[in-house]
Amino acid sequence: MKYERINLEHYQLIWCDDETDISTNKILIDQLRKIIDYTLLFHDVIECKNFLKQTKDVDTFLICSCQFAKKFISKVHKMNHIKCIYVIHYHGRFQNTLITNFSKVKEIKATDFNCLLNYLSKDVENCLQQARNDLFSEPTRSNYTTNGDYCSWWCIFVDMICYLPYSDQCRERFIEIFENYYQNNETNMKTLKLFKETYTSESALTWYTRNTFLFRILNNILRQHNISMTFTFGFFIQDLFNQLKKEYENFKCNHLNQSTMKVYRAQKLSSKELLYLKERHQRLGNYDEPINSFLSATMDRSVALTLLDISDDHRENDIEYILFEINIDLNNNTKPFANITSFSMIKDEDEVLFMQGTRFRIYHISYDENMKFHLIKLYLTDSDEDIRIDNLIHRTTKQILKKCLDIIPQKLYRAKESEISTIFTKLNDLYPREREWFEAIRLHCFARMNMIYNWTEKLMLSYYKEAINIYEIYLNDQELNCGINIALIHLDIGYYYQIRDVDDYSLINEHYELGIIVCEYSLITMIDKEARIKLYETILKIFEQKEEIDSNCISDYVKYQELHIQEMLNYSSLNKCYIGRYLVELADRQNSLFLFEKALNNYQKSIELYYLSNPLKTNIIADIYGKIAEMYIEQKQDYNNGAHFKKIQIEYLLKFQFPDMSSFQTDLIIMEQKEQIGENQLELADLYIKLCQYSFAHDILNDTQMLYESIREICNVEDQLENIQRRITVVMQKLLEEKDRQ
Numbered sequence: 001m002k003y004e005r006i007n008l009e010h011y012q013l014i015w016c017d018d019e020t021d022i023s024t025n026k027i028l029i030d031q032l033r034k035i036i037d038y039t040l041l042f043h044d045v046i047e048c049k050n051f052l053k054q055t056k057d058v059d060t061f062l063i064c065s066c067q068f069a070k071k072f073i074s075k076v077h078k079m080n081h082i083k084c085i086y087v088i089h090y091h092g093r094f095q096n097t098l099i100t101n102f103s104k105v106k107e108i109k110a111t112d113f114n115c116l117l118n119y120l121s122k123d124v125e126n127c128l129q130q131a132r133n134d135l136f137s138e139p140t141r142s143n144y145t146t147n148g149d150y151c152s153w154w155c156i157f158v159d160m161i162c163y164l165p166y167s168d169q170c171r172e173r174f175i176e177i178f179e180n181y182y183q184n185n186e187t188n189m190k191t192l193k194l195f196k197e198t199y200t201s202e203s204a205l206t207w208y209t210r211n212t213f214l215f216r217i218l219n220n221i222l223r224q225h226n227i228s229m230t231f232t233f234g235f236f237i238q239d240l241f242n243q244l245k246k247e248y249e250n251f252k253c254n255h256l257n258q259s260t261m262k263v264y265r266a267q268k269l270s271s272k273e274l275l276y277l278k279e280r281h282q283r284l285g286n287y288d289e290p291i292n293s294f295l296s297a298t299m300d301r302s303v304a305l306t307l308l309d310i311s312d313d314h315r316e317n318d319i320e321y322i323l324f325e326i327n328i329d330l331n332n333n334t335k336p337f338a339n340i341t342s343f344s345m346i347k348d349e350d351e352v353l354f355m356q357g358t359r360f361r362i363y364h365i366s367y368d369e370n371m372k373f374h375l376i377k378l379y380l381t382d383s384d385e386d387i388r389i390d391n392l393i394h395r396t397t398k399q400i401l402k403k404c405l406d407i408i409p410q411k412l413y414r415a416k417e418s419e420i421s422t423i424f425t426k427l428n429d430l431y432p433r434e435r436e437w438f439e440a441i442r443l444h445c446f447a448r449m450n451m452i453y454n455w456t457e458k459l460m461l462s463y464y465k466e467a468i469n470i471y472e473i474y475l476n477d478q479e480l481n482c483g484i485n486i487a488l489i490h491l492d493i494g495y496y497y498q499i500r501d502v503d504d505y506s507l508i509n510e511h512y513e514l515g516i517i518v519c520e521y522s523l524i525t526m527i528d529k530e531a532r533i534k535l536y537e538t539i540l541k542i543f544e545q546k547e548e549i550d551s552n553c554i555s556d557y558v559k560y561q562e563l564h565i566q567e568m569l570n571y572s573s574l575n576k577c578y579i580g581r582y583l584v585e586l587a588d589r590q591n592s593l594f595l596f597e598k599a600l601n602n603y604q605k606s607i608e609l610y611y612l613s614n615p616l617k618t619n620i621i622a623d624i625y626g627k628i629a630e631m632y633i634e635q636k637q638d639y640n641n642g643a644h645f646k647k648i649q650i651e652y653l654l655k656f657q658f659p660d661m662s663s664f665q666t667d668l669i670i671m672e673q674k675e676q677i678g679e680n681q682l683e684l685a686d687l688y689i690k691l692c693q694y695s696f697a698h699d700i701l702n703d704t705q706m707l708y709e710s711i712r713e714i715c716n717v718e719d720q721l722e723n724i725q726r727r728i729t730v731v732m733q734k735l736l737e738e739k740d741r742q
Contacts, residue, residue, distance in 0.1 A: 008181065008229065009213070010220040011059040011127055013039040013120070016048040016068050017088065028113055030184070035120050036061065037185050045071050056081050057224070059127055061120060065090060069105075077102045080270055084123045086116055128216065153414040154225050155290050155357035157423070158237065160404050163389040165397045166235040170430070171199070174232055178213075188213055204239035205247075205343035208294070209351070219293035222356055227419060231426040237356075240294070244355055247338030255330055263297040263352045265324040266308035274320045274374060281362050288359040288381050295354040297326055299339065303349050308373060321373040326360065328380045331615045334358065337380075354380075391530060391573055398479045401434060406485070409445040413452055420445055437480060440470035444485060451496050460496070464489050475522070481531045483522030487538045490515035495545055505549050512546045515539075529571045536564035554593065561586040577617065580609035584624060591627070596635055603628050622652035626680065633687070643687040650684060653677045671715045678707050678720065685727060694734045701728050 013036040033039050042048035045068055052060065062076065063086045076082055082104060090110045108116045175196050182188035191212045199207060208215050218236065221229040230237070255261065269277075298304050308321055328334075335355040344351050364377040389403050405427070412420065424442045428435050447463035450456065468489055471482040494511035502508060519535045519542075526532050543557040565586060568579045587602035603624050610617050610624070629645035632638040656673060681704040688697035705724045708717045 007038040007055075007058065008217045008220065009036075009038055010216065010223075011036060011038075011061065011083075011124065012055065013061045013063070014042065014048065014052065015039065015063040016042040016045065017063070017065045018043050018068065031117055032120070033184060034187060035117065035124055037182065037188070048072075049076065052076060052079060052082070059083050061123065061127075062086070063088065063108075063116070073102060073105070077104055080272070083127055084119070086119060088116075128211075152290070153412045154292065156407060156411045157227075157415070158222065158230065158356050160407050161230060161234050162238050162241040163392065163400065163404050164234060164238070164430075165400050166238060170235045174235070177232060182213070201239040201242070204236060205243045205340050205353070206345065207236075208240060208353070209340065209344040209346065211345070215294070222293040225292075225419075227422045228426060231430065241336070241355060243343075244336040244338055244340075244353065247340065248336035251338045252330055259330055261299075261328050261330065262301075263299050263326045263328065264301045264304035265295075265297045265326065266304040266306075267322045267324060268308075269320050269322050271318050271320055274322070277362065277376070278365055281365060288361050290357050290359045291354070292356065294356050295358065297324075297352045297354070299350040299352060305371075323373050323375050325375060325377045326380060327377065332380065332382050334380050334382060396479055397431075398434065401431060402437075402480050405438065405441050408441055409448050409485075410488075413445060413448040417446065417449065420449075437470060437474055437482070440467045440474075440482075440485070443467040443470070444489065447489070448492060451492060457496075461493070464493060475518075476525065478525075478527065478531075481522065481526065481528070481534070483518045483526075484531075484534055484538050486518045487515035487535075487542065490518070491538075491542050491545065494542075498545060498549065508549060509546065512542050515542045529567070530573075533564070533567050533571060533574075536560060536567055540564060554589070558586065558589055558593070561589065576609040576612045577620075580606040580620075583609065584627075588627070591631055591635075594635060596631065599631060600628065603631075616655075618652045618655040622649045622656075625649035625652060639687050639690050643684060643691065643693075646680065646684045646687060650677060650680050653680065671711050674707055674711050675715075675717075678704050681707070682724070682727075685731075689727075689731065689734075692734075694731050694738065698728065698731045698735065701731060 013032060015032075029039065040051070042051070049072055052062075056079065058081060060079075060082050061084050062082055064073070065088050067090075069085075069087045073085065073087075077085065084106060085102070085104045086106050086108050088108050088110055106119055108119070175192060179189065179192055182192065191210075191214075195207065195214075208218075214236075217229075218233050220226075221233065298307075304323060308323060328337075335358045337352060337354040337358065340351050340353045341347060341349070359381045360378040361381050362376060362378055364375075366375050367373075368375055389400075392400055392403070395403075408420070408423070412423075415423075420442065424438060427438055431438070443463045444467040447460050447467060450460035450463060468486055471485050471489075474480045474482045475486070490511040494508045494515070497504075497508045497511075516539055519539045523532060523535050526535065539560050540557070543553060543560060546553050547557060561582070565579065565582055568574050568582065583602045583606035587599045587606065590599035590602065607621055607624050610621050625645050626649040629642050629649060632645065633642035653673070653676060681700050685697045685700040685704065688694070688700065701724055705721065705728070708720050708724065711717060712721075
């Protein structure tokens with residue numbers, strides 16, 4: 001008998017046996033499926049081996065007869081996904097050589113199937129614990145993505161899932177799917193009944209921490225990039241995200257006096273997996289790796305070590321014990337995470353849960369000889385590129401959908417064409433009334449894929465034309481704001497011709513102009529403030545490219561920048577730093593046009609907005625003061641004001657708060673920050689020399705010399721020190737001359 005069904009779990013049970021017709025033993029089969037729901041039976045060794053090769057991404061427990069064991073155990077034992085092999089002894093004495101030579105093998109007497117059930121229960125529990133603690137997996141498996149671009153689109157897709165509008169029918173459909181899937185599994189059917197009766201959005205974290213199929217299948221489908229099932233879990237992922245986001249803000253508020261923290265994870269890796277991580281770290285240095293599933297850790301190191309069980313006297317030869325130390329800068333802008341102990345069914349683990357897509361960076365790997373485990377230090381990195389869809393309150397379903405789906409052509413073009421098709425099939429199923437304009441976005445995405453991957457120009461233009469035709473039907477629809485989409489298509493086409501060095505600039509400019517015109521048309525009737533801001537941003541994107549082929553457009557560029565900023569200042573919901581960034585861009589362009597007063601005014605306005613940030617963006621403020629100083633020096637030859645603002649720039653650079661360097665920042669970050677300070681101090685010293693303020697110059701040069709001395713051991717600064725010494729000699733000579741004149 002074969003058990004034909006899609007496997008949603010990350011593990012399976014395979015029974016390969018020709019000595020008995022096990023399929024006739026319904027009681028035993030039912031007992032096995034209570035432990036591992038997905039159980040398959042084989043009577044042919046070759047067929048079984050082929051299936052094992054095809055399912056190398058699935059943790060597998062294998063039962064086989066002693067006769068079959070002789071035929072293929074030496075080959076399947078090497079497969080990493082084979083966790084345990086239970087050899088059934090039917091006749092004669094068991095061959096102890098199998099246990100001696102193959103560590104995964106366990107003997108089972110044919111007369112004692114209770115022993116098999118006990119072994120299997122315990123081994124599956126160990127496997128589930130390991131799966132829950134999974135962070136990095138071997139590179140050959142689908143739950144570990146080495147292709148940054150490919151993984152990037154998936155993380156953004158899950159971000160989109162977190163914001164889609166879900167009706168109550170989505171939860172009902174979820175229950176229906178799993179009631180059908182687990183109809184023969186009494187334990188899971190009871191879980192589903194309880195879920196149906198008690199689940200609320202506020203109980204998502206509690207349900208996640210329960211030891212049920214929910215968290216296992218959720219993380220498995222996320223690792224496998226299973227689009228259809230991710231939509232099925234969409235409401236649950238969204239509820240988890242919203243609860244985590246809320247707890248994340250509470251968590252940070254409760255740790256205002258704490259800038260850094262550490263959490264820990266215990267994990268066992270194969271030697272091959274660990275070697276891969278080491279080689280990747282050595283080859284790429286400090287690289288960010290997003291996780292494809294939710295991730296649990298503990299704030300208590302001793303809990304992690306207990307879970308690691310380093311005292312285990314029966315370690316397998318190919319298994320490495322790993323303690324991950326995750327260091328967190330609480331000032332960074334990251335995906336949500338939180339201590340969820342108050343929600344957890346397990347109160348003594350002090351559990352911290354990280355959102356799917358969170359990025360970690362490995363910066364140190366070592367081996368503890370005394371404790372006999374590998375220590376891998378990570379730190380949580382910024383997530384500035386993540387998708388955040390804000391201000392959804394009082395939005396219609398259509399508006400929310402449009403905000404979500406606009407992500408697809410702009411961010412998901414690195415997915416496969418078949419994957420994009422699956423996404424839209426599921427979207428059409430969920431929101432059948434929106435099919436027509438969904439089709440425009442699908443065509444838009446396919447066109448971008450054609451453009452970026454250099455397929456065929458004819459097909460690309462055909463997709464774009466079809467998309468525009470549909471968008472134009474909805475051009476006056478205030479909820480959809482399709483003018484932006486049409487403008488972005490013209491931007492894409494113009495850019496496509498521009499990067500291919502098409503001689504006909506009029507063709508390129510024609511598309512840029514069409515994009516601007518459609519945005520201007522939409523602005524006439526658009527009432528929604530956020531939509532108006534997006535229209536101006538789209539115009540600025542077009543001008544950014546247009547400027548490269550038409551230098552005469554810069555005054556119009558500045559005009560639209562000013563209009564854009566005015567629109568943002570009238571919209572109170574916007575982050576002030578977001579407006580500050582655009583003010584700096586406007587000031588930079590005004591500076592390049594020698595519009596000194598306007599540029600200075602906008603630089604100062606941007607500083608005022610950045611002052612409102614928490615934590616204070618000291619390096620950004622320092623950079624703006626540096627621009628002001630340079631403007632005074634270059635445009636006005638005003639060295640007094642230049643020195644004044646250069647001094648303020650250095651003061652803000654010195655305010656930069658280094659995180660706990662001993663735990664997770666590298667010497668490189670210290671070196672870069674101090675070198676930046678040193679370079680600016682030298683510039684200030686030169687200004688003082690030009691102003692004949694030699695005493696100030698001498699003090700600054702001495703400070704700079706000490707600063708470079710402090711990083712002498714971690715980088716080569718001999719040239720800088722020699723340069724400083726030459727300057728000090730010149731300044732000392734000038735001071736002596738001043739003294740002699742007195």
